[in-house]
Amino acid sequence: MNTLSAFAAGIVFGIGLIIGGMTDPGKVIGFLDLAGSWDPSLGLVMGGAILVGLFAFGFAKRRTTTLLGGAMHLPKNSDIDPRLIIGSLLFGAGWGLAGFCPGPALVSLGAGQEKAAVFVAAMLAGILIYVAAERLIHEPRRRARRPA
Amino acid sequence: MTVDWTHFTPWTSLAGGIVIGLGAAMFVLLNGRVAGISGILGGLLVTKREDAAWRIAFLAGLLAAPAVWLLAAPAVQPRIDAGIGTLLAAGLLVGVGTSYGSGCTSGHGVCGLSRLSPRSLIATASFMFAGFVTVYLARHAFA
Numbered sequence A: 001m002n003t004l005s006a007f008a009a010g011i012v013f014g015i016g017l018i019i020g021g022m023t024d025p026g027k028v029i030g031f032l033d034l035a036g037s038w039d040p041s042l043g044l045v046m047g048g049a050i051l052v053g054l055f056a057f058g059f060a061k062r063r064t065t066t067l068l069g070g071a072m073h074l075p076k077n078s079d080i081d082p083r084l085i086i087g088s089l090l091f092g093a094g095w096g097l098a099g100f101c102p103g104p105a106l107v108s109l110g111a112g113q114e115k116a117a118v119f120v121a122a123m124l125a126g127i128l129i130y131v132a133a134e135r136l137i138h139e140p141r142r143r144a145r146r147p148a
Numbered sequence B: 001m002t003v004d005w006t007h008f009t010p011w012t013s014l015a016g017g018i019v020i021g022l023g024a025a026m027f028v029l030l031n032g033r034v035a036g037i038s039g040i041l042g043g044l045l046v047t048k049r050e051d052a053a054w055r056i057a058f059l060a061g062l063l064a065a066p067a068v069w070l071l072a073a074p075a076v077q078p079r080i081d082a083g084i085g086t087l088l089a090a091g092l093l094v095g096v097g098t099s100y101g102s103g104c105t106s107g108h109g110v111c112g113l114s115r116l117s118p119r120s121l122i123a124t125a126s127f128m129f130a131g132f133v134t135v136y137l138a139r140h141a142f143a
Helices: A002-020 A025-032 A041-063 A084-098 A104-109 A116-144 B008-031 B036-044 B050-069 B084-100 B107-112 B116-142
Strands: none
Touching: A002 A104, A002 B008, A002 B050, A025 A041, A025 A084, A025 B084, A025 B116, A041 B008, A041 B084, A041 B107, A084 B084, A084 B116, A104 A116, A104 B036, A104 B050, A104 B107, A116 B036, A116 B084, B008 B050, B008 B107, B036 B050, B036 B084, B036 B107, B107 B116
C-alpha cells in the first residue's frame, strides 16, 4: 500500500511539473533571466504548490501517523550552516546553467529526452562524488575515535 | 527588466503548481515523507535496503508521469539549449550541491517553505540567487 501510494504521488507530482512548465529548461531559464525578458510563470508554480502544501504540511505537523497508519517522518534538522548555503549556491548555479533541477530532469528522462539522460547521469555522479568525499573526510576521524 | 508576456502562462503554471502541491500532499499524508527529489534519490544511493521500496516507487512515478500525461494530452516539447558539456557540468553541480545542501527546489522550495522552515527559506533564497546570477553571467555578461 505504501509503495502504491508513493508511486501515485510520484505520478501526480510529475504531471504537475509538466503542466507547470518545469520540464522545459527554456522556461526555467526564462524565469531566472531577470535582466532579459522575464517570464514570471515559475513563481506561480511555486506559489500554487506552496498554497496546497501549507494546508497539507500544517495538517501533517499535527499528526504522529500518516492516514495509512505509518510513521510521520518530517525533517528535524533546523540548522542554518555554511553547508546549507554553499550546497544550495552550487545547486542554483547548476540549475541556472542547464535549466534542470532533479525532479523535472527525472520526468524528462521518463519522456525519453536524451539531454535529460546526460544531465541525470552527471547528477548521479555528483551525488556519488559527494558521498565518497564525505567518507574520505569522516572515516579517518571515526577510526581515530575508536579506542585502541 | 521587461516581462516576457508571450511566454507568461499564469493559469497553467498556477494549475501545475497546485498539482505539484497535491502530489506533495499525498506523499506526506500517505507515506509520511517529504517529497524532496534529491533527498529521495540520494537516499537510494546510500541508505539501507528496507528504505528503498518507497523511494523507488516515488521515483518510478516521476519517470512514468510523461506516459500518463500522454493519455490525456499531447507531448510538451521542451527547449533544451544546453550542450553536452554544459549538461555534464550542470548535473555535477546539482548532484553535489543538493547533497551538500540537503535539498533542491522540491524539498526546500516546495515542501520546506510549506512547512514554514527558516532553514529551507535560506536554502531557497540561496539557490534562487545563484540561479539568477548564473543566468545573468551566461546570457548577458559572457554572451
